[in-house]
Every structure is written in structure tokens, then in C-alpha cells.
Amino acid sequence: MKRVLMIGMLTSLLSGCYESEVPCDVSDKLLCVYAENGITKSQIELAAIYYEGDYSKPDYNKAFYWGEKAALSGDVDAQTMIGEMYYRGKGVEQDYSKAFHWFTEADKQGDDFAKEMLGVMYYDGRGVDENETLAYEYFKKACAAGRPFSCSRYNNSKEINLK
Structure with a gap:
């Protein structure tokens, strides 16, 4: 019975990811679902995928979207990534003050x-x-x-x- 409920919940979650407004078009839809539902590790993994262009060319806007979510949750790798994105102006307008803020947060960790x-x-x-x-x-x-x-x-x- 538990297995049937889990499969039903997973199917429901996956279908939500396909219809979502959230920018997630990687082949691993379960990763999208986890990220969309606030799982920080999944958010930073998606940010890295988009930043590096693992599935296609880099998409810095989507990398920033997911990285910022993880950074706001306190993920040190995401804070560093967002700091670098602000510093270099990738996926976001270059802003040294915001870069400094995120590097400072990452330094604290x-x-x-x-x-x-x-x-x-x-x-x-x-x-x-x-x-x-x-x-x-x-x-x-x-x-x-x-x-x-x-x-x-x-x-x-x-x-x-x-x-």
C-alpha cells in the first residue's frame, strides 16, 4: 500500500514539474521536483548544471535563479557562486556591492x-x-x-x- 501511495505522489510531483513556471528543463525531472520543493542540494546542483552547461550551453539566468534560492537558504557553495556571478555579471547585472555581500556570507562559513x-x-x-x-x-x-x-x-x- 505504501508503495502505491509513493508512486502516486511521485507521479503527481513529476507532472507538476512539467507544467511548472519554474525554469527547469534538464533531463532529470526528479531533480527539478526536489529543487522546486525547496531542497537546497537540488537547487545548487541545478545551478551548477546550468552554470557549467552540462546538458547544453551554459544558461546563466537559470543558474542564477537556482543558485540564489540555495544561497538564501545558507548554502555556502551557492553563496560563492552568486557572489561570482554578481562579480562577473553572468546571469545578472554586474554589481560589486552584491558580490561583496555574498562573498562575505560565504567567508563566514x-x-x-x-x-x-x-x-x-x-x-x-x-x-x-x-x-x-x-x-x-x-x-x-x-x-x-x-x-x-x-x-x-x-x-x-x-x-x-x-x-
Whole structure:
């Protein structure tokens, strides 16, 4: 009896996905259903599929749609992805202040790429006031986590006495 109910519920959910207004046209319709029903892991998986173009060419608008949902739920990978999308203007209008916000949220959860990007943003003055001291602090943290670009930037700062 449970099996019949589960099959009925799954069929109902899948048919809803086909008729949905939600942008989901990947071949894995169950993934669409889970994402549509608020399962964060499915949302970030769809965002990555659309960002990378796993099934066809990349679709940054759909990647942003699903990534933002997961980011708002606190998913660190999604927060980093949305930060990068705002930083680069992919799927959304370029906005350094919003990129900074999302990188900061991801940094709070320990994301090493977010640390590196915060260093870049402070160094270049994008979305925040230029601040080499803070930039190098972020580069130092990201370098300690093994990010080669940050190590290069941090080691360069020591040579010019900016520690």
C-alpha cells in the first residue's frame, strides 16, 4: 500500500514539474521536483548544471535563479557562486556591492575562494573602499588554505613591506 501511495505522489510531483513556471528543463525531472520543493542540494546542483552547461550551453539566468534560492537558504557553495556571478555579471547585472555581500556570507562559513575574492575586491576597490591591508589579510588566509593566486599576492606584499 505504501508503495502505491509513493508512486502516486511521485507521479503527481513529476507532472507538476512539467507544467511548472519554474525554469527547469534538464533531463532529470526528479531533480527539478526536489529543487522546486525547496531542497537546497537540488537547487545548487541545478545551478551548477546550468552554470557549467552540462546538458547544453551554459544558461546563466537559470543558474542564477537556482543558485540564489540555495544561497538564501545558507548554502555556502551557492553563496560563492552568486557572489561570482554578481562579480562577473553572468546571469545578472554586474554589481560589486552584491558580490561583496555574498562573498562575505560565504567567508563566514569558511569558503577559501570567497576569502580570495574579498582580497581581490579590497585590493582593487571594487564594491568596497580600496584597502591593501585588508586585501593582504584575506590573501594570507586564502594562501593558508592553499590558494596559489592568494599566495602569490600575499608573498608579494611581504616583499614590499605591507604585511
